[in-house]
Amino acid sequence: MLLKLHKSSNSNFEKKERSREAAMASGGIKGFYRQRKSGVSKSPSKLKSKPKSSTNKSSKAAASFGSNTVQPSALISHGSLDLQGDYDESEELLKQFDMNIAYGPCIGMSRLDRWDRANNLGLDPPKEVVDLLRGGKVGLECLWDGSV
């Protein structure tokens, strides 16, 4: 597991130190690339993460992991990074519902249809999912909709 999740710390200096250590521990890519500029962290997602999250939260930030492109300083000039992006808690719950293989494949079906199918097959899907979906403020299509 290359990615090491650190608890957020207030000290900027400590952040940089930890990120360098983590970068060195993360493997031999360092040998291929030149030394990085100071003040630039290799992977912002390593610095700040929610302690309670056990799943791979960095799916949105994953595109920047391992890349050596210089992050414009404007992005990280403030203390907190917007890692969540479009996903809030309810979307997270729905993502978990999509990924659960017990309810079958999720691609090609709307979430509500998939919940209905799971319900009709007696698989006992969580009620919160259908309440959220009928509430209407969340995405009705599955995670991969439009991407596959």
Place this chain on the structure above:
Amino acid sequence: MGVMEIDTAKNLQRKQSLYQNLDEKYGIHKEQYRGQQYSHMYFTRLHHMRNLLYSLVKKWKPHLPVCKVLGLEEGKECIIVGTLYKHMKLKPTILDEYSKERSAVPLVKSHNFMHPEDYLVLEDESGRVKLGGTLLEPSLFVTGLVVALHGKETTTGQFLVQDIHEAGLPSQIELPLDSREDKYVIFVSGLSVGSTTSNPLQLQLLVDHITGHLGDEKEQSIASLIVRVVIAGNSVEIPQGLLNGQILVSKDQSRLSEPIKELDILLTQLAVAVPLDIMPGPNDPANFSLPQQPLHRCLFPGASAYNTFMSCTNPHSFEVDDIRFLGTSGQNIDDIAKYSEAKSNLDFMERTLRWRHIAPTAPNTLGCYPFTDRDPFFIENCPHIYFVGNQRKYETCLFRGLEGQLVRLIAIPKFCETGVAIALNMRNLECHALSFSTKLDS
């Protein structure tokens, strides 16, 4: 010579029967295609049959644990339940067309794709495992059926099969046979009106016999016992040569519609006299993939005016006087015959009943609609009559299930080639062939 007397003999009444159409699950008009693939169908199929097999396995080998494929441990005897996949070397794949090396061997042979090196793989919701051992003969199985296997994992990672349990026949409602009166259902298929092999006189003989326009009083009283006619597919053959992408001139347009008009005339004569079910077949103007939807009423302006005319789906399921019928126009059995072997087509029919699924090769090699929430080819109730149309010859047998189910299997031959229609007596489930010939010399 006296004046000809009009026969004032009694009017013969045709027997009546109660009919119920059960084709609702084969309809796709309520389905909305949202770009889904076939994984959903395999998921629902596995889900239904897995639950069924779990309950059966408890009685079969209660001392053995049931595991998932990913939970297999080497040497541990257990039971796994999943979908069979048969890896076939000669099965045509679309990728062969793009292969750089094209040998002289033609890409697709139409008869049979079996090869001695075919092997079986079992796949459940967690993973797949190659099946080893000598118990399962790959030539007897096809992709898509769900079974329970007893065995253990070997050092090579294969699953050595020691025993197999299929889903078996579903339960059947018992019939009080031999206490009813003689009533016949006529099965015919492969009329192929419009083809070069079809004989209009033979067709007219068939229609006249059924409607009672043929023969003396004794013959007519036999015909009055016919309560239903089922036409199992391939009723028409549209001249394909005209459909080559060119604009059709009016002369060609009328040539294209001639066979349907001729069929409509025959069907109108039949519908006037007897209730009629017509199913689409592989050559009929209906959709290609299973379940085929009913032929449209506008194709039969004459016959569809009668309420005795029933256009049905393929597969077709119905009940006459509480006797349950289930049948197809042949695509399911023909497809299984390409990928496995048996002594006769009745064996394939028996196998589909024992697998509790009429078309296990759908959607793998048999075109089918990508259902998301159900698998309509799963057999819920055991039929009393199971028929398949457009077969090479007439074959029939009585199949007994383990729980006392009794099924009459009928392979209906192509009428244009054999001139044979099948008459089934609903009183005792016996059937015989009606052979029509127009040759004067034989």
